[in-house]
Amino acid sequence: MDRKEQIQKIRAFNRFYTDLIGLLDNQLLHSDYSLAEARIFYEIVMGKSISASDIIAKLNIDKGYLSRILKKFEKQGLLCKEPSKSDARIAYLSLTAAGLQVFKGLDRASDEQIRHLVDRLDEQKVIELVGHMKSIFTILSPSEV
Amino acid sequence: MDRKEQIQKIRAFNRFYTDLIGLLDNQLLHSDYSLAEARIFYEIVMGKSISASDIIAKLNIDKGYLSRILKKFEKQGLLCKEPSKSDARIAYLSLTAAGLQVFKGLDRASDEQIRHLVDRLDEQKVIELVGHMKSIFTILSPSEV
């Protein structure tokens, strides 16, 4: 299998996996929050003392777009901005109790999605699946695109 | 590793891979065609005597949206619709010479993207990568979400 063929295989996998994730997401997306919003929730919950810029860097999202989403979250009482003591330009983001509830709902729905995907496989297959994913991550992860 | 943990790992991989594909696509998307449009070109080129409905089914795309995209392609002289002899509701889609040129351009750019991603890996790693992808495909492929 030469390089050209390998590239074709990788692209075929990408199409397959894009479609799969698209299907999963589509189901999810009948919540009140978009995919981008769900990812933002996730980053806020996971990142300790995370700022808007951090999210911009992590998710490759437009800063204006993010600004508006955060403003909406704030207005909905889901998000709390705490200005940095040392740099007045920065605000650290965290979810309120209500925001955390929303996040948990989205998180549970995502879990359910995957659980459903995986439920029809027997245990051994799932173990293999996770192994392959880990390997792909390891091979592709370290450096940037 | 219990089921809960497996689900977390799979979701982590999905985030990782979504980001990766997103980065690749973003670069691509500075062509004149959107991701959806690129996929539509692809389906038309690959599918013999493919109709709009076939694409709708394959790509989970809204029929109104597709209709407009196809109309645009037609207006740009990229697409040819040939009405089915046996069913006047259906038109079979194919690319014109100009359309094929556009497709080839997009296709080459996609190849380049992947080639670049893979270039920094040594041959053995690429072989492994493709193997893992094939395995994931095999495990997840047969049934539907």
Added chain:
DNA sequence: TTATTTTAGTTGACAAAGTCAACTAAAATT
């Protein structure tokens, strides 16, 4: 056969998602 339902595709109206540039204010650099 006619009546009804389904399928393929189009169109209008709209909403959601994302982009771009101009701007303010603070911090860092020269």
Added chain:
DNA sequence: AATTTTAGTTGACTTTGTCAACTAAAATAA
């Protein structure tokens, strides 16, 4: 002190995608 950079906001806009109503043809039922 002057200039540049960084963080974030805002307005104006484009692109992308959705939904429902519609036409015409085909399939199915009566």
